Amino acid sequence: MWKIDRRNIVITESFFNPQTIAVVGASKTPGKVGHAVFANLVQGGFKGRLVPVNPSGGDLMGFECVKDLGDFEGTVDLGVIVVPTHLVKEAVSSSLKAGAKAIVVITAGFKESGAEGAALEKEIADLCVSRGARLMGPNCVGIINTEHLINASFATGMMAQGGISVISQSGAICTTVLDWAEGRHLGLAKLISLGNKADLDENDFLEALADDEQTKVILGYLTSIKSGDKFIRVTESVSAKKPVVILRAGTSESGSRAAASHTGALAGGDISYRAAFKRAGVIRADTFEALLDYSKAFAMQPIPQGDRVAIITNAGGPGIMAADAVENAGMHVAVINKSTAASLKAKLPAAASVGNPIDVLGDADPDRYVMVLDAAQEDDSVDAIIILLAPQAMTSPAEVARAIAQALRGNKPVLASFMGGKEVMPGRDELAAFNLPDYPSPERAVAALKAMVDYNSWLVRPPRIVTRFPVNRHRVERIMGRYRRIRSKQISEVDAKEILRAYDFAVPAGRLATNLEQAIDIAEHAGYPVAIKIVSPDIVHKSDIGGVKLGLSNEDQLADAFDLMMLRIKRKAPDAGIKGVYVEKMVDRGLETIIGMSRDPHFGPMLMFGLGGVFVEVMKDVAFHLAPITADEALKMLEGTKSYDMLRGARGQKKVDPLAIASGLQRISQLVTDFPQIEELDINPFIVGPIGTEPMVADARITLGEAGKEDD
């Protein structure tokens, strides 16, 4: 059962569909924000009751001003606050008294202007929540809902109704999208300016919009995300119902975090956002135009079932551009069915090309366009259609637009690019009016289509079944408990391997020796060759002071190495407490890989895979995925590296079993999900042998985070 979210109901009822709206700070002076907001509500055509609140009373645009909302006798649903900052708290308070469950604070001067503002903002948010109400803003443009003709914002004019809802953390982006939509004759559904997100944030509104019938696609502009975990959960569920297109700005600021592990160092910056968006099916727009372009396509056209694209054009050049773009995007220029081609050949002029791009020639009239469009819609080898028109002497763009718009069957997406400017503009206007998305260039139409194809791939992805491996969780808890007690964050290699062994990783046979006799004993038991490594809580970089010796082939070599190590350590780290020497069997040669995890501050555990050596260190050829991970996703991670060929036996390398590595990633996923105190984890190298053998943890490093002490 889906748990009913109380916030959701407040948003749907009181923010989206209030019966009574009070504007506290409704001003009689044109040019003031308090005037603009009230005027917008009046001019927008709101059918419910409007209550202007102004201490001087009197009439405002035919409505009688209430001097103090405390004296108001009816019940307010939505209170819109536009008074000066120092009066906001009182205005909110009186709105709550009047029964408002929804508060929009448009006024600025809070968190964005310093500590004092932040404190006041928190007070106001707490006040709202404590009274069972919710707060939007402060410092926002307001809210618009075309469905009920509500324009509770200072953005000019009422938008036309349409399927695009907007959530934005920037007020200017709200007004820009509004202006863009108006300029392109596009309709919008809801427009939500998030402001400072003191209470309600993107997650709340995403949830509300998921169930909003008017909304066909959600367009989001975000610079930060309040709760990464929740964001993934919410968007994953929203994306299953409708597309969510987001531009995340501020990517260049983020910089890279200092991190001890490979995984941590490579995982910083924008990578976590990419991984989160991918997991959740969020369509990412990298530019402002892409944000608008993609949203328009989703709002107007059905989702394609595949990536085979038919291109219909009245000129060669634009057709080539579109074909280049389709291939560069990794989609396919459809191979038209033979019967379709034959029938087109019969109906089109001899000079026309019935290959794909289908060139209907410069003198194509609307009927010829429609005839080819019909054929492409019919043809089951075509998943999507791009229609191009270059201005030609004999062509009326407007007539072609009307004709093709009327021929749309809605069984596959059709996107258009009427190229040029003045002459094609009437055609572009017609396309917009008929819900046929039009783009100024073939490349942009193709990019929008690619976003749709990617969304479809996400929709039809295999069910996400995360395997739970039988593990010895209790054993890991005991080790963790020990580190918690000594308040140490750096887990020793020996313990890290113990932890991994408990999660069913193969670890080289080995044990701690406190003297040479024991060491020889262990080595004989494990089998030569062996490695020895100093074990001391006081020594972090073992190799640097001669605390690691590899490839010892027999008792003599072991004895020499042991004595030498003791001598050197005593000299170089005289104060270190030595627990002994760890003796372990050398791992057979194989393909060196790295698997690891770094906990992202926003989205949690980020898994990494890469081939070892130069592939990671020089080429940075790694793939990331958020935990928990499925077997399928883990395999896709491997395929996502450029060096994937190495797993398949490139360069005389023995072929390895990708499933063995995938299973390792899944078990790390389980471990770091079970133990959130693990901040970073590296298995480097994770040595993978030929098919049939088990990969080995040759070295491992686990670091605990601040959370370690409390969460366990």
Place this chain on the structure above:
Amino acid sequence: MWKIDRRNIVITESFFNPQTIAVVGASKTPGKVGHAVFANLVQGGFKGRLVPVNPSGGDLMGFECVKDLGDFEGTVDLGVIVVPTHLVKEAVSSSLKAGAKAIVVITAGFKESGAEGAALEKEIADLCVSRGARLMGPNCVGIINTEHLINASFATGMMAQGGISVISQSGAICTTVLDWAEGRHLGLAKLISLGNKADLDENDFLEALADDEQTKVILGYLTSIKSGDKFIRVTESVSAKKPVVILRAGTSESGSRAAASHTGALAGGDISYRAAFKRAGVIRADTFEALLDYSKAFAMQPIPQGDRVAIITNAGGPGIMAADAVENAGMHVAVINKSTAASLKAKLPAAASVGNPIDVLGDADPDRYVMVLDAAQEDDSVDAIIILLAPQAMTSPAEVARAIAQALRGNKPVLASFMGGKEVMPGRDELAAFNLPDYPSPERAVAALKAMVDYNSWLVRPPRIVTRFPVNRHRVERIMGRYRRIRSKQISEVDAKEILRAYDFAVPAGRLATNLEQAIDIAEHAGYPVAIKIVSPDIVHKSDIGGVKLGLSNEDQLADAFDLMMLRIKRKAPDAGIKGVYVEKMVDRGLETIIGMSRDPHFGPMLMFGLGGVFVEVMKDVAFHLAPITADEALKMLEGTKSYDMLRGARGQKKVDPLAIASGLQRISQLVTDFPQIEELDINPFIVGPIGTEPMVADARITLGEAGKEDD
């Protein structure tokens, strides 16, 4: 001295500035191309003499038709042919008789429709050239020159005058650019529809436009290039005078060529075009919008002297987008001078941000924009300026546009993005009118600026001085002569190394042995360890049949290997003629690199560099450059690989001397320039040791091309 090109004069005089224009096929029937062309010439306002040629005579728009141009008494400069295909030759002939030096054939039905058409096209071109005239087309839209109000095309309407000249291989792109320019109130200079390029091609018109004062920037759309060598020579010289922006379409069709060498296999497709454009300073547009966006910036604004960008915005969101885009493009968000910041701080409202982006706030009036623009133009830490405007209640985009346009000093480029649609449109129109390039999104403004920054980098590049090394060219000629005589294209490893030795490469000591005693002798002379390789013109893949044996440490090993090789070869390739066994000293270990060359069918010798092993084979991490190459360019090639860190001592690798590799590339460059019959060349591995040692050619492969027999 620059050689005066006869074509150039014909273009400048007779195509761009004819005194008398005859239209053969001028039709009285509206809707026909022959009518449209003549009408365009009349309506365009051409001041010279117009001669309509129509067999039925009579009046056409007030001009008396000449029935047969053969009877015309004056002299025609430009003949425009719009008669049916089968009458074209006669029409051209009569135009030539009337004195025309310039012929434009608009009529289609030639090369593009088959062999017959191609033959006719060639006849007509030959006819023109034989009479000292030049031919443009056939199968084109025509030519437009706003300078002299000539519209000799069937594209509707006369363009406004401006600085952008257009050369296009697609007629539809011509009309699209025209329509775009009109829609954005932009002026054009010349518009040239290349058509089938039977005679005049892009190179001819590029040369002519280079000296055309009206032309500030050349916008080109090309799908193919007629003479790659010449294209580089011409564009390099044109680019020094004015920017050339080209969209090359059809990149996805090209596919990869089958090639024997690494270099050849990796160098196919679009890489040669990228290398050619880079060499010649051509600004490459990857999309149609980029083509228009970049051209507009170049036509309107000065070239920046650096990449430090100031961003002026009236809203946070767009500012962040622009900053992201600047950093993603590899440019720098300028650090404003302290004095500038202090003075802005004093003049701007407290809430404004004087960091960069400089946020002038949502209520910014024109004066505030101008004040900040003035400061940014003044500040010597700023190379270029991006001005952003999001629609705001208090803002008049048109007034801001006028104010900033008037404040431009022209000392650094200023690009604008007025975001939105309907409300900002008046502002965008003003910007266009004032020659201030405006883009619908911050990202596109930044992309255009980046194109300008790159062009500037090319302009200020160090002088290209190609070093000529003292080499033994004669020795190579002798070896080449031998292969020419036996008509063999595959040069043996031994000879390839000889050739490289002649070009001053270090090659392992070695000689041919015809029996074991000789082999032992050579090995002792060269020093163990040695390698032995079978030498036979009949055996290409030596290793496959046991014809290569490496790392022989002493006489015994050598003797065993020699006898075994003879035994095996006799068994596996009984008919192969064996010349002996090549004995050479093993190369000391070092960093394995690959340097090579593959001759591109368009642009000639393409040099390649990559690190050996997985870097090339798995990661395809290679860099290309056209020969001849300078030392500086060779070093840049090395830096262009992701694995460059390996040269600088990553992963415990000894640091190597990049100059040693660069010198190898330069010497290959010289070799393949001296010997155009060399089709492919691979030095793989080219083993580079620590600084101070000389890189060694461990293996080499040279293949001759078809040209080999004639050119030598």
